[in-house]
Amino acid sequence: MIVHASIKDYEVRFEDGFESVAAALTEDAPFVVADRKVYALYPHLFEAVASDTLFLLDAEEEKKVIDSALDICRTMAAMGAKRNARLVSVGGGITQDVTGFAANILYRGIAWTFVPTTLLAACDSCIGGKTSLNFEGYKNLLGTFYPPDRILIVPSFFETLSEADLASGLGEVVKFNVMGGFGALSGLEASVDGLLALDPETVNRFVRRSLEFKKGIIEEDEFDGGRRVLLNFAHTFGHAFEASSSYAIPHGSAVALGMVAADAVSASRGMLSAELRVRIEALVAKIMPPFAPALIDDGAVLSAIMSDKKQTGQGITAVLLDENLELEVVHDMAPAEVALGCVAARRFLEGVRQA
Structure with a gap:
């Protein structure tokens, strides 16, 4: 499925297994942000990811704030990320919001791939390009429009959902x-x-x-x-x-x-x-x-x-x-x-x- 957008067209791919995810996590040496719970459930997917290019996010509502996005930017800047850097995020909607916002503001926009691991993110928020952050007690008050370049949907992830x-x-x-x-x-x-x-x-x-x-x-x-x-x-x-x-x-x-x-x-x-x-x-x-x-x-x-x-x-x-x-x-x-x-x-x- 191709979603047409003025910012950039982007692809949604349905995958039967985890092989495409493992490949995305190493292709062109990306920076990876993963929900800490997903990382704990699927450690084998991240075996080839260098520790200094892996950022684990506690995907909780309290972390869906600009400080979390800035932490990602800070870490990527410290490792020497340039305009051609690529980010891959693995998790649900909170992970998507934080990483999409970071990808948008770093160098005014870098390439990123999203792997939704929840049914909620896969059936809804993964497309549409919105990033939304909570601010000063207000839900989704801050945000941008910045879709991923590619979305990989692997329904097998849903089997471990609570x-x-x-x-x-x-x-x-x-x-x-x-x-x-x-x-x-x-x-x-x-x-x-x-x-x-x-x-x-x-x-x-x-x-x-x-x-x-x-x-x-x-x-x-x-x-x-x-x-x-x-x-x-x-x-x-x-x-x-x-x-x-x-x-x-x-x-x-x-x-x-x-x-x-x-x-x-x-x-x-x-x-x-x-x-x-x-x-x-x-x-x-x-x-x-x-x-x-x-x-x-x-x-x-x-x-x-x-x-x-x-x-x-x-x-x-x-x-x-x-x-x-x-x-x-x-x-x-x-x-x-x-x-x-x-x-x-x-x-x-x-x-x-x-x-």
Whole structure:
């Protein structure tokens, strides 16, 4: 798959095994950044990487900050990296954000390759070119547009994901297939058990489908000035659930729960039928971990929404779903509707815990 971008076109390759990753880690003597947990799980992949060209990153939300990116730049500069340096990063979305930002600002941009090791990164964030860093308590406040030159997707990495990380990735898969229309929704309903079982063919098919859906939008609106805002479906609530829970609810699961909340608002506005809402919630329930409903606090969620960088005015902007699975951007969601969404999310989580 080739993704066309004004900055540079870049390639997404699906690989059956780890050989291509091992080759990428040594080709042209790159500088390598790896999630420390991935390094511990797959040490054999890094055997040929010189210790002075390997940077291990603790891929935690607290490390998704500019200091981490500057540490990479500092280390590469100290080893004499020049404009023709190449960086390879191996890990999930946090690793991608930190290394993509570093690759962008070092010499105003160096070549880099990304190897996503989580389902969440592979099905969503690996394409689109965004790098996002947290700053002064604000999520994703700093960022750039700078895609990798090449992305290598090896689904075998997903076999060692924790249940929480797998569920987080599946949250984004569900979101994309709800956005994709009734055919995509029906296909996911028929295949969700295969996804949960990590059936290789099913996983590959839905990762490709998610990326192809996103590709169509980002190629039309690369710099997030128009239609790309639709990809924020479920993110107004999702980012707030994530931040207000101190990241106890990880991103993909927060987005899936954000769908439940946003659909409650859509239903209250007469945009979405009870039948379709129940159908979507049944899918989300299959991939949702049993989070404590008390993690959803109305006041904390509203505060997080109001401080989100996506909010540009006094009214609350959100992307809502209608009965035809079409998306509508609204700029007038009221605090009472935020509370309504929180009630729906807590009710949903109570049902998941009792199931």
